[in-house]
Amino acid sequence: METERPKVMSIAGLDPSGGAGLLADIKTFEQHKVIGYGCCTAITVQTASSFLSVSWLRTGEILAQAKPLLATGDIGYCKIGIMPGVEATLELVQELTRLQPGIRLILDPVVKSSTGFDFHGQSPFAAWKKLLRSVYLVTPNYEEAKLMAGCEDGELAALQLSAHCNVLLKGGHRTRLSGHDTLYAQGLEYTISPGVAAVTAKHGSGCILSAAITACLANGQQLTDACSNGKRYTEKVLASHSSLLGYHHL
Numbered sequence: 001m002e003t004e005r006p007k008v009m010s011i012a013g014l015d016p017s018g019g020a021g022l023l024a025d026i027k028t029f030e031q032h033k034v035i036g037y038g039c040c041t042a043i044t045v046q047t048a049s050s051f052l053s054v055s056w057l058r059t060g061e062i063l064a065q066a067k068p069l070l071a072t073g074d075i076g077y078c079k080i081g082i083m084p085g086v087e088a089t090l091e092l093v094q095e096l097t098r099l100q101p102g103i104r105l106i107l108d109p110v111v112k113s114s115t116g117f118d119f120h121g122q123s124p125f126a127a128w129k130k131l132l133r134s135v136y137l138v139t140p141n142y143e144e145a146k147l148m149a150g151c152e153d154g155e156l157a158a159l160q161l162s163a164h165c166n167v168l169l170k171g172g173h174r175t176r177l178s179g180h181d182t183l184y185a186q187g188l189e190y191t192i193s194p195g196v197a198a199v200t201a202k203h204g205s206g207c208i209l210s211a212a213i214t215a216c217l218a219n220g221q222q223l224t225d226a227c228s229n230g231k232r233y234t235e236k237v238l239a240s241h242s243s244l245l246g247y248h249h250l
């Protein structure tokens with residue numbers, strides 16, 4: 001008999017092309033054999049190569065979707081994708097942790113899409129710090145880490161952020177360690193090297209990575225294993241020819 005699958009939640013934007021956001025997250029959850037719930041933060045108009053527009057939902061509307069699902073008490077892990085800014089994310093996070101104390105939040109702090117669209121402007125480090133205190137893991141890319149900490153060096157920025165929560169600095173935009181992800185957790189640094197697969201850039205890679213890590217954690221993996229396995233899964237997606245499906249079988 002099949003054992004009951006863990007339940008996880010994604011709070012993210014709708015990308016009708018399915019490469020990023022909620023649809024990519026749900027596909028990733030399925031591949032990892034967890035049950036995925038999805039709450040929408042925004043309706044975007046985009047394709048794999050161009051971003052046309054975004055309509056944001058209000059925080060109250062996002063929470064209205066999440067509340068009845070959280071009330072079941074079954075959701076241990078929740079990832080958060082695109083949001084209109086740090087203040088709105090803080091409001092969301094405070095309410096999520098009030099509704100379900102102990103829920104572990106994985107935040108993908110998407111500031112700009114890979115196709116160049118700005119989701120929100122720069123916020124001071126102090127605002128990010130306040131938010132990160134309620135987050136279990138944050139997954140900035142190199143540029144996002146620099147913006148968040150207000151620091152010109154991405155590694156130093158990630159180290160500074162890690163005083164407030166666990167940080168996975170992603171490798172897609174790193175100069176010195178291209179394709180390497182580094183986890184900063186409890187004073188330790190753990191670098192995950194790229195695998196052997198020849199990858200090509202696709203939009204939504206950061207969404208897929210954070211969803212895969214969320215699923216691996218819900219499946220009982222330790223943080224370092226969840227990050228390594230999440231990265232391997234993402235690389236398989238990036239190495240696949242199936243950009244429309246957005247995933248590759250495990």
Ligand SMILES: Nc1ncnc2c1ncn2[C@@H]1O[C@H](COP(=O)(O)OP(=O)(O)O)[C@@H](O)[C@H]1O
Pocket residue numbers: 114140141142170171172173178179180181194195199204205206207209231234235
């Ligand atoms: N050239 C590469 N080789 C191996 N992994 C890569 C490469 N480029 C991106 N990745 C992986 O894809 C994931 C998303 O990283 P990144 O592209 O930096 O995020 P984002 O989509 O948020 O900008 C990370 O796990 C990163 O290591």
Ligand SMILES: Cc1ncc(COP(=O)(O)O)c(N)n1
Pocket residue numbers: 012013014015020021022044046081082110112113114115202203204205206207
């Ligand atoms: C709904 C949604 N969420 C996130 C991203 C960022 O993904 P990327 O940076 O790869 O464009 C996106 N383009 N759309």
